[in-house]
Amino acid sequence: MEMAGPVSSAPRTVEDIYKDYAGRRAGLVRALTSDVDEFYSMCGPEKENLCLYGLPNGGWEVSLPVEEVPPEMPEPALGINFARDGMKRRDWLSLVAVHSDAWVVSVAFFFAAKLNANERKRLFNMINDHPSVHETMTDRKGRENKPGVDNSIKPRHSTKRSNDGKTKNSRVAVVEDGYGDDGEHSETLCGSCSGLYNSSEFWIGCDICERWFHGKCVRITPAKAEQIKHYKCPDCSYKKSSRQ
16 A cells, blocks of 8 residues: 655645655545545545545555644545445535545645745646546536437547648547547546546647647647647646646
């Protein structure tokens, strides 16, 4: 079991803290979306006080809280399993998502306590580029329950012309009925929220790290994507700016 991470090895820079946040957030989103049945089954009310942890590597775990008092870093909501069978499943998951948002942000700013005001502001802006765990979970749930949604995979790579007239490929996925290889993105996960690709959504791929993202997760609309020759995801953009 991977530990949440002691303060002694805590991330120190804005970029390090953001990376830690993004990994933990991705794990929480996965637990409440693609892995939700497994997560739900692990939270039986007959068990002891349980917490949902997002891990820096993008994983998640349900386990008992740490025994240290005070803990070395903020702890998630305690005893999430006790209310599981006393609420509608959707409402319980929504409650866990809200508490998970509060926890993952508190962890980030716990690590950021020694940063200056400008650095904390920059960190908050980087974090705020992502939809919350709750937003991601409820949005995905709404799509899954929407009648008539086609969940087949129909990616499209649009082509654009540069100023010199040469045609360039852009890693942009747009829903278009009857187009594309249905199997090409069947296992593709969003680099931000870890949601599985489906053709009812707009996606865009980073030309640097080659990961794919929901357009909404990185605040890119189809219209905006048409103006982008080479897309760089938030992680790659921040890495470049930190080296300058």
